[in-house]
Amino acid sequence: VGGRGGTDIISTVEFNHTGELLATGDKGGRVVIFQREPESKNTPHSQGEYDVYSTFQSHEPEFDYLKSLEIEEKINKIKWLPQQNAAHSLLSTNDKTIKLWKITERDKRPEGYNLKDEEGKLKDLSTVTSLQVPVLKPMDLMVEVSPRRVFANGHTYHINSISVNSDCETYMSADDLRINLWHLAITDRSFNIVDIKPANMEDLTEVITASEFHPHHCNLFVYSSSKGSLRLCDMRAAALCDKHSKLFEEPEDPSNRSFFSEIISSVSDVKFSHSGRYMLTRDYLTVKVWDLNMEARPIETYQVHDYLRSKLCSLYENDCIFDKFECAWNGSDSVIMTGAYNNFFRMFDRNTKRDVTLEASRESSKPRAVLKPRRVCAGGKRRRDDISVDSLDFTKKILHTAWHPAENIIAIAATNNLYIFQDKVSSEMH
């Protein structure tokens, strides 16, 4: 579905903790939630598919009159809160403001009020001769979404990440230079826990690019930088976490040094493994797995599209080199996934060391069709269905991907289309 000015370009994708719900945010400030249909006994081959559950406008464009600035309504990130009752809750954020939304279902309504009639109008009391107890009658399911909190005015710079703490009471939000800690119930104050703004802005050489709380240790969080470093911080060690507990940084490879070394080392996404023992980072050309116990270098490095290394100048010229790709773990932390260009996305099996390139496109994705592995040919021997590097479409970028927390179901955002792939059998890897 095309939109005006690309307002339906998907800007974030996130499964909830059970995988039953999948939320997407778009450039127009809308959130669409999909729900997985329960598997039907009648059609056992049709594993639960995702249907639209709710759509709502999360953020609107705002105009800051004082500074003559328009604040984009684009949803940068969505994070689900762990479910604590019948309702679902999620945090959604644009560049400046985070909102807590509560999603509830209503499938019954009370009937038989004493003082009101069916339409809700007050009854003429003289007609009421007896009292009745209202009863709950079933109704068509209605999903109601309401904003419960608005966390505003916490950020001077653009918010790039939010992360809910495992304590389920606090969360953090990070912009280019600062990270704030919020309590989910308190909107009028937050606590600054990281501030890398230099005293003199002329000394600014590095910004925060992503951050995340540890999945199990509520005192630990990591943030990544534009220089390719990761800092693990312990909130117990100091109120202000400017000083890291651990610094993860890989020395520059002198043989690959170029003017663009820093840009391509900039980390665009960081994700803890489900186990909490590893971190996954994405920079322009690679994904890297880091062991929390080893700061000197990643334990694994996977090339996403190394054939672009010789094209960096051109990619700098057209700004593609600044594209920010996300990365994801599967539920068992054995496979990692990230997007690339030409609507390709890549998966790497950490155990077998095999990898596969797949394409998200209407042509190659009919329902229940098996995805065919793709190959990019960078010169040398070319097979029949190979794509040559020079014919890659750099406007088709898979920036946002998500993996179901337990099953082999992935959600891929390709511009304004969402693809959901379910894996029945292991894909061919090569």
Next chain:
Amino acid sequence: MMLSKGLKRKREEEEEEKEALAVDAWWLDPSHPAVAQAPPAVASSSLFDLSVLKLHHSLRQSEPDLRHLVLVVNTLRRIQASMVPTASLPPVPSVPAAPGMADNLLASSDAALSASMASLLEDLSHIEGLSQAPQPLADEGPPGRPTGGAPPGLGALDLLGPATGCLLDDGLEGLFEDIDTSMYDSELWAPASEGLKPGPEDGPVKEQAPELDEAELDYLMDVLVGTQALERPPGPGR
């Protein structure tokens, strides 16, 4: 020419640019015979120009993308550092052969570039103090610094615009203009059809704007490639 305003193009359109890509990328290839012979300043000037354009474009945004800005600035500094020649600048009669003098010039131009960047980034930080949304301060107890109402975003257009004047041709005059037309006055924004900003060989842009600040980037670029008469003393106007 590889220069552009940063428009994304499909790879197919770049087929004809492959020649240019090959040419422009050769300076990265240390085994290329031309690299050893050609002065580094000339080899990197197109990348330098491109980076300057990107920086300029980034700063012109009402709210610059800080990450993009910082990465471009750092890249520009790397390029500039590599342009310090150990031997000679491109041959121009007035260029002193002494490496020391060249180093001083480039050092001063680096300082001037830093100063330009400094004032720009300084303005970004001043803007932060502009509008304090009234917010209650936090109580004691929980750790960290209470942010209260962190001042909202960067860059009033009217402040950021003139602040970038030191990178444009119209200097500080832009600070007091109601309408910042420097975008249209500056040769950096010549329409694509007319070709891009004239290269240093075409003569200094500053000839058309006598009130320009000597510390401006255009001057630096011209100095770096030695097309400006270096005996002109640094000072206001002309």
